[in-house]
Amino acid sequence: MSRRRTGRLGWNVVGILLFVVMVFPVFWMISTAFKSNGQIYSFNPVWFPRHPTLGHFGDAIHRPYFWTDIKNTVIVVIVTIAIALTLAFFAAVALAKYRFSGRKLFVILVIAIQMLPQAGLIIPLYILLGRFPTGNLVNTLTGVILVYLTFALPFCVWTLRGFVLGIPKDLEEAAMVDGSSRLGAFLRILLPLVAPGLVATSVFAFITAWNEYIFATTLLHDQNKQTITVWLSLLSGGNRFVDWGQIMAASTLIAIPVVIFFLLVQRRIAFGLTSGAVKA
């Protein structure tokens, strides 16, 4: 018994060390964001900010294009999610509830597309957007939205399919007995039931689009049209003096929405992970 207890104590020590190492970068970002420049650039690092200051946050949000680029990102993210969810919902219902020839091929495509590296697609997408029938879409938010749909759509189809599957059959049948057509029954009964699924899917899609970098940096040239990740990546370049306080404050601000959303859906991710994979 006592051996077991000392064993646990040992593992706990390892665990605490691990926690410190893993979380340190995030801690260091936040800590730096609140420190005065004197503490940031001191020869011996100041671990916890003394007299925390909000100055760097103020600098960051007053920098040119911060709010513009936040606004751009929000527009791109919301439009992408709205289009992707609407279209994907119907396809997800088809996959979950109907048998049809070509179904397997469609499933393969939906899974495989998500595996394509974005770098491999950037060249054709860039050139084609430049000669889009309605005009040059390079350097426009519309172009970026179209490009984001390439990964958001298959992703939403696949994710929503899982949620639609989870809906008990009895409920649909009850609706059909009531005389609704099958599709009508789906829509009236499914929609409220998959609402949590729609929320979770849009949160995942939000995180992906918010974090996206390669397409945004290649397609958006003007600073007032860029997204927030591109804005952040440009912050450290240029000057000889790198304002780490400001960069860390901006980084914190940009990470906050993602962290909040992640905490909201994390349990769902972890749970969704377990069963399918283990049983497959």
Add this chain to the structure above:
Amino acid sequence: MLTAAAATGMSRRRPLGRRVAGGSVPYLLVLPVVLVLAAILGYPIYFLVRLSLQTYGLPELVKQSGEYIGLDNFRTVLHDPLFWHVLLRTVVFTAVNVGLTMVLGTLIALLLVRVSTWLRLLLTTGLVLVWAMPPVVAVQIWQWMTNSQNGVLNYVLTRLHVGNYFQHSWYETTFSQYAMVTSLIVWGAIPFVVITVYAALSQVPHELIEAAQIDGARAWRSFKDVTLPVLMPVLLILTSLSVIWDFGVFTQPYLLIGPGQQTTSNYLMSTYLYYEGFGKNNFGIGAAISLLMLLIVAAMSVVYVRRMLRVGED
């Protein structure tokens, strides 16, 4: 994106009613997605194939049409030693990153089972926090920590007497650049692996482990004979996913090493094609490399797609 995609891809399996044949209904339901994907993805891939058979530089970009040259671009690329260097480098890079991610991730998951409940909760929260860091943000943090002037890494290494790292620059040699990129990628990838493997560990029958312990089995034996077989499917999926992601990774190497510091000596597949295409305005060559890269990834995806297909069939 892909973490979540994978996550829900392996969605829970439930007993469900048989699917019905719906006449034209299912086709109408998938039609919008199929049409949109055909336009924004199918056509670009077709265009990529055509592009790889053309000379396509700046003049062609302006004219909006290239000149057909057959397989010349592929010949050029495949005869360029640089392509093979970059391919080999990317393979080694992927192997190291995936190996580290999987081994560390599995070890940490096993550790999670052994620590006290409060610490498990703390660790899980910490891991989710790390998982949630946007890659571009993580790059900024890494640049700050590994900064040669006042980066905390140099300070800590010097204080721990690992050596004299005063004003040491981590971005001088290719190896050191990769060490930084790898640490960044592995750090960001570990949480996904830990949380998945930890969840899978709960499926390991307790009685079996206890039985093994009563039989006097060593920890390693009981891990190898009891735990590992249960984890195998999850580890396989995670490994194939990590291979696919790390092989095509762009943001971290591009931004951490720096857009201006990409050279032939530190290209990975993704940065290589990016500079051949956009840097040199040689889109035909870039397209040929892209296509080769997509084919390699597609080949590597077979394991994953087949496994997911089983989930999709339920």
